[in-house]
Amino acid sequence: MPARNKLKAVLVGVGPGASTLVTPEAREIISRAEIILGWDMDLLPVRDCVAGKKVFLQDVRNYVQATRAAVREAKRTRKLLAVPRVGDPCLSSGLKGLMRALVGFEVQIHPGISSVQLAAAYACINLDESAIISFHDLGDPEEKKRYMLDCFRKGRHVITLASPDLRPGPMAKWLIQQGAPADTDALVGSALSLPEQTIVRTQLFRLVGREFPWLSVTVVINPGAPSLDQDHRLWCQWHNRNNPKQARRRR
Ligand SMILES: C[S@@+](CC[C@H](N)C(=O)[O-])C[C@H]1O[C@@H](n2cnc3c(N)ncnc32)[C@H](O)[C@@H]1O
Numbered sequence: 001m002p003a004r005n006k007l008k009a010v011l012v013g014v015g016p017g018a019s020t021l022v023t024p025e026a027r028e029i030i031s032r033a034e035i036i037l038g039w040d041m042d043l044l045p046v047r048d049c050v051a052g053k054k055v056f057l058q059d060v061r062n063y064v065q066a067t068r069a070a071v072r073e074a075k076r077t078r079k080l081l082a083v084p085r086v087g088d089p090c091l092s093s094g095l096k097g098l099m100r101a102l103v104g105f106e107v108q109i110h111p112g113i114s115s116v117q118l119a120a121a122y123a124c125i126n127l128d129e130s131a132i133i134s135f136h137d138l139g140d141p142e143e144k145k146r147y148m149l150d151c152f153r154k155g156r157h158v159i160t161l162a163s164p165d166l167r168p169g170p171m172a173k174w175l176i177q178q179g180a181p182a183d184t185d186a187l188v189g190s191a192l193s194l195p196e197q198t199i200v201r202t203q204l205f206r207l208v209g210r211e212f213p214w215l216s217v218t219v220v221i222n223p224g225a226p227s228l229d230q231d232h233r234l235w236c237q238w239h240n241r242n243n244p245k246q247a248r249r250r251r
Pocket residue numbers: 016017085086087088089090091092093113114115116136160161162163189190191192193194214215216217
């Protein structure tokens with residue numbers, strides 16, 4: 001009896017929206033797949049590769065049913081299922097739910113450029129000095145707000161993914177009410193990489209009362225994060241510890 005094909009699925013990051021930010025490999029995987037599961041926004045940057053395939057389109061009302069239907073189809077036909085996700089699939093993209101739905105599949109994740117990376121680049125900050133908080137995902141928004149404040153108080157930059165329920169304006173207002181300095185620098189990137197992109201560089205208090213689309217990432221730039229001088233000092237300490245001979249010669 002011929003061996004049956006393994007069940008295979010690939011979660012593919014397609015970048016923040018522009019087709020130019022889709023990696024050639026992501027495009028290749030999606031072109032190879034025969035079954036596609038995604039939201040309208042996930043398919044936008046790869047529309048050209050999706051044409052002619054069996055597409056299970058997700059929306060707010062049917063996303064669970066659409067997932068089940070795509071999984072059933074992949075099991076029945078044993079064809080490759082691709083799940084394009086805007087940005088990176090490991091960031092606020094329902095990864096755990098997908099992994100649960102894909103039990104029995106060999107699952108691969110192909111990373112993509114996240115909106116968070118783009119926003120950090122515009123804000124000129126280190127991601128490893130930042131806390132990333134998604135208000136888009138499930139979970140208790142109040143607890144997330146407290147975590148955000150805690151990270152800010154500990155000297156981290158804060159990068160938040162907006163949601164229809166918590167946009168940059170109310171978030172800034174809440175942070176100020178909790179004692180964050182009103183003149184803290186902030187950046188809001190909306191519709192990043194898309195033709196309607198806007199970048200607002202301002203201060204926290206100027207975000208209050210201002211309207212932003214939910215497709216926005218906010219960076220609150222923490223003045224307490226290590227400065228260039230501190231970075232240099234730390235680098236010298238590390239270097240001297242690891243190269244004691246050179247350090248002695250320099251003294
Ligand atoms: C469901 S999450 C997906 C995040 C995505 N996986 C990523 O890596 O960027 C949707 C949220 O991501 C952010 N987002 C995604 N694409 C964006 C873009 N092009 N411009 C600004 N924000 C974006 C917004 O905060 C939006 O509410």
